[in-house]
Amino acid sequence: MDFLNAIFVQPFADMAAAPDFLLQVVWEGLVGGVLYALIALGFVLIYKSSRIFNFAQGIMVVFAALTLVGLTEKGVPALLALPLTLLVMLVLAVTIERAVLRPLVNQPDIILFMATIGITLFLIGFGEIIFGGENKVMITRELMIPTDSITLDLFGGFVSIEQKDLTSVIGAVLLVAALLLFLNRTKTGRAIRALGDDHQAALSVGISLSTIWVVVWFIAGVIALATGIAWGARAGVSFALEVIAYKALPVLMLGGLESVMGAIIGGLAIGILEKLFEVYWGQPLMGGNTEAWFAYVVALIVLLFRPQGLFGERIIERV
Amino acid sequence: MLYRTAGQFKTSYAADHALFPVRQDAILLGVVLILAFVVFPLTASEFAFRALLIPVLIYALAALGLNILTGYAGQLSLGTGAFMGVGAYACYKLITLFPEMNIVVAIALSGFFSAGVGALFGLPSLRIKGFYLAIATLAAQFFLVWLFQKWDWLYNYSASGAIHVPNISMFGITVAGPRAAAITQYYFVLAIVCVVTFFAINITRGRIGRMWKAVRDMDIAAELVGINLMRAKLTAFFVSSYIVGVSGALFVFLWRGAAEANLFDIPLSFRVLFIAIIGGLGSILGNYLGAILIVALPVIISAVPAMLGLPLASATVEHLNVMIIGVLIITFLIVEPHGLARFWAVIREKLILWPFPH
Numbered sequence: 001m002d003f004l005n006a007i008f009v010q011p012f013a014d015m016a017a018a019p020d021f022l023l024q025v026v027w028e029g030l031v032g033g034v035l036y037a038l039i040a041l042g043f044v045l046i047y048k049s050s051r052i053f054n055f056a057q058g059i060m061v062v063f064a065a066l067t068l069v070g071l072t073e074k075g076v077p078a079l080l081a082l083p084l085t086l087l088v089m090l091v092l093a094v095t096i097e098r099a100v101l102r103p104l105v106n107q108p109d110i111i112l113f114m115a116t117i118g119i120t121l122f123l124i125g126f127g128e129i130i131f132g133g134e135n136k137v138m139i140t141r142e143l144m145i146p147t148d149s150i151t152l153d154l155f156g157g158f159v160s161i162e163q164k165d166l167t168s169v170i171g172a173v174l175l176v177a178a179l180l181l182f183l184n185r186t187k188t189g190r191a192i193r194a195l196g197d198d199h200q201a202a203l204s205v206g207i208s209l210s211t212i213w214v215v216v217w218f219i220a221g222v223i224a225l226a227t228g229i230a231w232g233a234r235a236g237v238s239f240a241l242e243v244i245a246y247k248a249l250p251v252l253m254l255g256g257l258e259s260v261m262g263a264i265i266g267g268l269a270i271g272i273l274e275k276l277f278e279v280y281w282g283q284p285l286m287g288g289n290t291e292a293w294f295a296y297v298v299a300l301i302v303l304l305f306r307p308q309g310l311f312g313e314r315i316i317e318r319v
Numbered sequence: 320m321l322y323r324t325a326g327q328f329k330t331s332y333a334a335d336h337a338l339f340p341v342r343q344d345a346i347l348l349g350v351v352l353i354l355a356f357v358v359f360p361l362t363a364s365e366f367a368f369r370a371l372l373i374p375v376l377i378y379a380l381a382a383l384g385l386n387i388l389t390g391y392a393g394q395l396s397l398g399t400g401a402f403m404g405v406g407a408y409a410c411y412k413l414i415t416l417f418p419e420m421n422i423v424v425a426i427a428l429s430g431f432f433s434a435g436v437g438a439l440f441g442l443p444s445l446r447i448k449g450f451y452l453a454i455a456t457l458a459a460q461f462f463l464v465w466l467f468q469k470w471d472w473l474y475n476y477s478a479s480g481a482i483h484v485p486n487i488s489m490f491g492i493t494v495a496g497p498r499a500a501a502i503t504q505y506y507f508v509l510a511i512v513c514v515v516t517f518f519a520i521n522i523t524r525g526r527i528g529r530m531w532k533a534v535r536d537m538d539i540a541a542e543l544v545g546i547n548l549m550r551a552k553l554t555a556f557f558v559s560s561y562i563v564g565v566s567g568a569l570f571v572f573l574w575r576g577a578a579e580a581n582l583f584d585i586p587l588s589f590r591v592l593f594i595a596i597i598g599g600l601g602s603i604l605g606n607y608l609g610a611i612l613i614v615a616l617p618v619i620i621s622a623v624p625a626m627l628g629l630p631l632a633s634a635t636v637e638h639l640n641v642m643i644i645g646v647l648i649i650t651f652l653i654v655e656p657h658g659l660a661r662f663w664a665v666i667r668e669k670l671i672l673w674p675f676p677h
Contacts, residue, residue, distance in 0.1 A: 109450070125639060125641035
């Protein structure tokens with residue numbers, strides 16, 4: 001009885017007793033969720049346009065953030081380092097398209113997936129040699145990101161909101177809005193969606209596969225840079241950041257591999273749910289650190305009912 | 320000419336179905352076995368046993384387990400490391416709970432724990448496919464590694480959270496633990512790997528193997544011709560996880576000597592997956608070729624700067640190593656996406672005709 005009470009009653013009683021703390025937890029989860037959504041968005045874009053499950057998205061986040069910080073350490077002013085980093089991501093996108101993707105066109109999915117793991121390993125080694133493996137501090141001040149915190153008085157308590165978290169949420173919203181505009185309103189965006197719908201048909205009306213792949217990987221690089229700045233401001237920049245790629249995978253499962261909307265909603269849902277579970281169930285009952293697997297279990301349960309994720313394309317199979 | 324099959328007549332149905340329909344294959348295998356059982360143990364140094372021979376065998380066994388699931392039954396799994404962990408922890412608990420148990424029995428039994436867990440996490444494969452399934456197996460990976468850390472009963476409440484292999488002897492010879500000789504451990508691993516490989520070859524050749532291949536090639540079509548999908552997929556998960564679990568037990572007991580939970584984290588899963596893919600999916604031989612490549616490469620690469628007299632810090636060598644392996648993986652995938660086993664098949668075709676071009 002005690003056990004059931006601890007699972008089903010106590011957590012909700014705690015939530016009701018301290019609504020300000022609950023709100024704080026939800027906010028923390030929301031900020032994490034925004035970042036998961038961003039990474040998942042990078043995955044979705046590449047998957048949609050090329051059916052490549054890009055495992056390297058996580059390391060691209062680290063690589064972009066490291067390049068930015070590394071350049072400023074070398075004495076480049078921050079506002080110049082930002083476009084330079086974007087240039088590096090563009091070069092990376094072109095290189096990957098030329099050296100890896102083009103020779104592997106038409107190979108089975110798993111081969112391309114393994115190739116992106118190869119890219120991951122290469123970037124890990126390359127980044128460690130150039131920038132070193134130690135934890136670096138994100139240049140929040142130089143990028144004019146405020147670092148104070150706002151305290152709101154609510155429910156007789158207070159909720160503290162870090163300004164850099166607020167900035168990253170707003171930045172993410174703007175980025176996603178720009179991305180949706182780009183995908184829906186421009187010629188290139190339409191070409192990307194056409195490739196996602198049907199490769200053969202898109203090729204036959206003259207859409208260039210290699211150009212689109214470079215564009216898509218570059219956009220993924222831009223998203224990676226934004227994620228890297230936001231996450232780096234919270235936790236510093238190091239190769240440990242790579243693990244957030246693993247946090248984005250269940251988001252993909254939940255939202256569906258092809259859906260931009262799914263990535264956003266799935267990311268927010270997973271961010272908030274895993275924080276709530278960790279604080280109210282994980283720490284008191286299971287010794288904590290449940291964030292490592294909770295998202296996967298949620299996604300697994302959803303998949304049992306909807307095998308294509310919440311927003312994925314319906315899977316139609318023919319013999 | 321070297322591989323001439325002319326004159327080798329099959330006069331009975333059984334002969335046609337023999338394990339080695341071509342005589343040269345059997346001879347070649349004999350040579351490899353003599354090398355493995357006689358030549359290597361006589362010539363290898365302590366370092367070669369610990370850094371090359373034993374890990375190659377153990378990784379090859381793990382890749383064989385994964386290959387049965389991914390290469391034969393077509394179910395992509397990224398949780399191999401965690402299933403190896405289940406085997407290792409199960410073996411540790413068996414050995415410490417029943418100290419008088421023979422280690423061969425303990426290893427064989429620990430495979431069943433891993434197989435059970437594997438079949439349990441294989442259940443979603445009945446509903447989900449492809450990359451969705453791959454991510455679902457990551458659930459097993461993260462959940463199990465978390466469990467290895469948090470459930471202190473598993474590591475007998477030791478303060479460090481690590482498991483240490485005690486000295487275990489069999490028939491008066493120490494086979495595992497700090498006092499065991501490398502050559503004994505090598506023979507022990509080699510014997511188990513040979514037995515498991517023999518069974519694996521025969522399973523994949525037989526009715527069950529054909530069932531798996533049908534499911535791999537197209538599961539709906541397989542279902543329509545009367546294959547029970549649930550049985551096919553779950554047996555694949557069961558057999559695969561059994562072999563992976565055995566390799567995990569060997570990994571800790573006969574090679575590492577001690578293990579922490581994060582040893583079984585995702586890099587291990589990926590390394591095994593690399594071996595299976597670079598070796599060749601859907602082939603038994605490929606696992607050995609892939610394991611030789613993946614285990615030997617870092618050893619060779621880290622030895623090269625010292626031989627050339629380049630003054631490189633060990634950390635730099637480590638990072639260069641990772642980079643080069645990344646490049647090599649991509650290169651191998653581009654040059655031969657079907658793996659090293661296909662290379663061998665091509666060479667064999669050429670040798671049959673040699674010295675004539677056609």
